[in-house]
Amino acid sequence: MIADFCIVPIGVGVSVSKYIVECEKIFTEAGLKTNLHAYGTNIEGEWDEVFAAIKRCHEKLHEMGVPRISSTLRFGTRTDRQQSMDDKIRSVQEKLKSE
Amino acid sequence: MIADFCIVPIGVGVSVSKYIVECEKIFTEAGLKTNLHAYGTNIEGEWDEVFAAIKRCHEKLHEMGVPRISSTLRFGTRTDRQQSMDDKIRSVQEKLKSE
Amino acid sequence: MIADFCIVPIGVGVSVSKYIVECEKIFTEAGLKTNLHAYGTNIEGEWDEVFAAIKRCHEKLHEMGVPRISSTLRFGTRTDRQQSMDDKIRSVQEKLKSE
Amino acid sequence: MIADFCIVPIGVGVSVSKYIVECEKIFTEAGLKTNLHAYGTNIEGEWDEVFAAIKRCHEKLHEMGVPRISSTLRFGTRTDRQQSMDDKIRSVQEKLKSE
Numbered sequence: 001m002i003a004d005f006c007i008v009p010i011g012v013g014v015s016v017s018k019y020i021v022e023c024e025k026i027f028t029e030a031g032l033k034t035n036l037h038a039y040g041t042n043i044e045g046e047w048d049e050v051f052a053a054i055k056r057c058h059e060k061l062h063e064m065g066v067p068r069i070s071s072t073l074r075f076g077t078r079t080d081r082q083q084s085m086d087d088k089i090r091s092v093q094e095k096l097k098s099e
Numbered sequence: 100m101i102a103d104f105c106i107v108p109i110g111v112g113v114s115v116s117k118y119i120v121e122c123e124k125i126f127t128e129a130g131l132k133t134n135l136h137a138y139g140t141n142i143e144g145e146w147d148e149v150f151a152a153i154k155r156c157h158e159k160l161h162e163m164g165v166p167r168i169s170s171t172l173r174f175g176t177r178t179d180r181q182q183s184m185d186d187k188i189r190s191v192q193e194k195l196k197s198e
Numbered sequence: 199m200i201a202d203f204c205i206v207p208i209g210v211g212v213s214v215s216k217y218i219v220e221c222e223k224i225f226t227e228a229g230l231k232t233n234l235h236a237y238g239t240n241i242e243g244e245w246d247e248v249f250a251a252i253k254r255c256h257e258k259l260h261e262m263g264v265p266r267i268s269s270t271l272r273f274g275t276r277t278d279r280q281q282s283m284d285d286k287i288r289s290v291q292e293k294l295k296s297e
Numbered sequence: 298m299i300a301d302f303c304i305v306p307i308g309v310g311v312s313v314s315k316y317i318v319e320c321e322k323i324f325t326e327a328g329l330k331t332n333l334h335a336y337g338t339n340i341e342g343e344w345d346e347v348f349a350a351i352k353r354c355h356e357k358l359h360e361m362g363v364p365r366i367s368s369t370l371r372f373g374t375r376t377d378r379q380q381s382m383d384d385k386i387r388s389v390q391e392k393l394k395s396e
Contacts, residue, residue, distance in 0.1 A: 004336035038382035039301035103237035137283035138202035
């Protein structure tokens with residue numbers, strides 16, 4: 001599956017990058033392929049591993065003292081064919097170039 | 100935790116309500132408290148139960164022949180206090196009335 | 199169009215209902231049909247009016263002293279037929295009852 | 298403002314990259330800074346320009362024959378300081394490196 005995760009810690013001020021850093025480390029330790037962008041992180045992996053890592057992100061931030069968290073997730077599955085994160089981007093970029 | 104789930108079946112035409120119906124049944128069978136609205140479903144329950152039911156929704160729709168699914172989820176956790184879906188709505192509605 | 203809006207004020211503590219209240223008032227004043235749920239608000243109306251009201255929400259919260267805001271929006275348009283928020287919910291609920 | 302946009306055409310099969318291509322062209326023509334990732338596109342620009350381009354994406358896809366569209370958007374504004382898409386990513390990456 002491919003997911004796109006954005007976590008927002010609430011009640012700890014406006015600077016949130018140190019919490020994003022912890023999530024990146026959790027995804028890396030879980031062996032998941034990720035791509036950090038300006039409004040979230042793409043994650044590629046098996047369903048259970050992706051969601052276990054996301055759960056660990058919430059647990060970790062609460063352990064760090066964050067009292068409230070609001071996350072958003074987009075996630076897609078398909079049975080017609082295999083498609084990686086790179087495939088998805090390449091598919092668009094190739095069409096853009098050929099015009 | 101409180102979540103808000105919206106599932107979009109792709110590749111099966113524009114009429115998607117029969118797939119939403121299956122998801123509603125999955126949440127009910129899982130014993131989760133839900134509230135269907137015009138752009139998704141609120142879900143209240145324990146983390147693992149909520150995410151197991153969401154996984155079952157993807158599996159069920161693929162079994163029904165949906166080749167591709169794109170879902171979005173908002174989900175929140177807090178450690179400062181207990182708060183139900185009804186509490187969240189009531190908190191806003193009471194302030195609206197008192198103005 | 200039908201939209202689903204969730205606004206998260208950052209940097210003003212964990213209690214956010216007073217900010218949601220202001221947004222509800224903005225939508226009502228704009229004459230938009232809304233439905234508050236536990237993780238956002240459904241909004242039905244013309245494109246420009248919906249987005250003008252959402253912009254006003256961000257402006258209003260910044261005026262109230264919120265330094266940072268992160269919002270999420272689902273929004274749908276269709277050309278095949280007219281569909282209201284009530285139509286969407288009814289379509290699912292009728293299928294649920296008939297089973 | 299910084300936004301993250303994901304558009305899902307419904308009723309035109311499972312292959313959607315040609316529609317994403319059209320949206321990328323609209324953002325480029327609008328002079329907006331974008332970054333395509335595996336589950337959407339980051340967009341940086343002034344509020345009215347970003348939302349005008351997003352509206353144009355919906356219009357364009359409907360013109361191309363897409364009967365139904367469901368989009369999701371994350372968008373953030375802040376008054377405490379200026380922050381670009383690159384700043385957001387760099388802020389996380391620098392902390393990751395220094396550990």
